[in-house]
Amino acid sequence: MTKILFDIISIQGCINGGAEFTFRVLEELIKLKNIQVIGLYDSNLSFIEREFIYYQKNLHKVINIRDFKDINSIIEQEHIDSFFIGIAQRYSNYSLENIKCKTTITIHDIGDIESYDNKISFIWKKEKRFYLKLFPKKDKKSPFDNYHTLIHFCEQSNVNIITVSDYSKNSILYYFPQLSSKNIAVLYPPMRNIPIKNNIENxxxxxxxxxxxxxxxxxxxxxxxxxxxxxxxxxxxxxxxxxxxxxxxxxxxxxxxxxxxxxxxxxxxxxxxxxxxxxxxxxxxxxxxxxxxxxxxxxxxxxxxxxxxxxxxxxxxxxxxxxxxxxxxxxxxxxxxxxxxxxxxxxxxxxxxxxxxxxxxxxxxxxxxxxxx
The missing domain is CATH 3.40.50.2000 (Glycogen Phosphorylase B;)
Structure with a gap:
């Protein structure tokens, strides 16, 4: 029986393509035989499209990251074989130290760094000025600061990096050349399910x-x-x-x-x-x-x-x-x-x-x- 620690955190608190991708992976994994999927969630984040009970019902177990000092403690306690992370950036504020099991991590893009480095933010000057009034100290932090621990983790031999396009792969390698020795796999994300009903709600x-x-x-x-x-x-x-x-x-x-x-x-x-x-x-x-x-x-x-x-x-x-x-x-x-x-x-x-x-x-x-x- 293979035990997989699955990242529910990337599905929590947001509705975007990365969250859709992560959920599609989960749907596929829970169909498989001889696989135990253990969901990792954060009680400080909300559940938006699907209630918490969905994960309790469909997964072998769900674990609150807040109940442990770090993720490795969960991996050791549950004897995890494989850890899947759906959106890498969602883990920039969690401890990834001492994780030795096989890990698959998805970096969909590094748009925050691209916008910062290419000064794209000049296009929304008004929004930025308003943001600086509300949070004057936050702008001093570069988006690069959010990646130090994450990229160091990605350098480990037990970590497999995937991304969703050749563009994203080359962007990652441009900004983080230390990952050039890694075999970053380019795998197109599955198409989202958009079932159409006869009646229009809006x-x-x-x-x-x-x-x-x-x-x-x-x-x-x-x-x-x-x-x-x-x-x-x-x-x-x-x-x-x-x-x-x-x-x-x-x-x-x-x-x-x-x-x-x-x-x-x-x-x-x-x-x-x-x-x-x-x-x-x-x-x-x-x-x-x-x-x-x-x-x-x-x-x-x-x-x-x-x-x-x-x-x-x-x-x-x-x-x-x-x-x-x-x-x-x-x-x-x-x-x-x-x-x-x-x-x-x-x-x-x-x-x-x-x-x-x-x-x-x-x-x-x-x-x-x-x-x-």
Missing amino acids: EDLKKFLLTHKPYFLLLNIHRKDKNAKFVLDVFQRFLIDEDFHLVTTGGGEKLFPQHINLPLLSSSDLGNTYKHAYALIFPSLQEGFGYPPLEAMGYQVPVLSSNVCSMPSILSNSALMFSPFYKNDLFMKLKSLKDNYQDYKELAIIRYQAITQKQQSDFELLINMITNI
């Missing part, structure tokens, strides 16, 4: 979809790294000559008559929003992999994507690429999409099929990596 979305008006989709405008203001500015100029709406998720104010601003949606409503969109705009400034463009492509929806980070290698020629810093570039791509619309619909589904095939084979490799002792 009333504003339901009402708008009944109009059958064409719309572009922009997600997560509440997150500054998603660069939403850039698109909102360009789109208002685009509307002078075009008859489209812009549907956004993440809340906020309605900025112009053709703006349909929605809160964060359920998985089913999100699927319906993808399905009926004319195109997705993805202006992200930092991305280790990037789920939304591929999710949209699964519905044969064309994508306009920023041309930075992982997006060029993941999407290849299947999307219209634009600079997330030049508004006129996005404006030009919005204008040109209708001339090649059918071509990009066809390219979208071809790319989706190719990537999902690799995702499936890579996911099998990951599960084998965790379970083979």
Whole structure:
């Protein structure tokens, strides 16, 4: 019987691609025979999408990290064979000392370091000034400070590092050359499950979809790294000559008559929003992999994507690429999409099929990596 200590902490307290990835790994592991999955959680963090009882019911055991002096004490007490960490950065404040069992750790990206080093934060000056007023001492700390212990741990011979794209791998090696001797595995994360129900839960979305008006989709405008203001500015100029709406998720104010601003949606409503969109705009400034463009492509929806980070290698020629810093570039791509619309619909589904095939084979490799002792 193989005992796996599984990182629930990376699922707690947040909703993002890394948390989705971690949960997908958990779902797969609990299906396997001759495997005991012991969940590691932190009682100081909240459970968001699934209640604590889910883990109590489906795992062999759940352990509160707060009940032990360090993680190694848990590993020794439970005779753990393999330890899986879904998001490396979630462990920067926990002790990783003396861990000798096989460990698989996932570094999806190091976007905080990239933004800091490349001075991307100038794009959200107002937010930063407000943050400095609230927390004047915190800005003195560089994001590099959060990685010292983590990278030292990753150098150990018992630790296997995985990441989700060639871009992320090379970014890690650029900023942490001490890891160049490690064989960092690039494994595409599995596609998220987005089951679609017949009924739409959000009333504003339901009402708008009944109009059958064409719309572009922009997600997560509440997150500054998603660069939403850039698109909102360009789109208002685009509307002078075009008859489209812009549907956004993440809340906020309605900025112009053709703006349909929605809160964060359920998985089913999100699927319906993808399905009926004319195109997705993805202006992200930092991305280790990037789920939304591929999710949209699964519905044969064309994508306009920023041309930075992982997006060029993941999407290849299947999307219209634009600079997330030049508004006129996005404006030009919005204008040109209708001339090649059918071509990009066809390219979208071809790319989706190719990537999902690799995702499936890579996911099998990951599960084998965790379970083979």
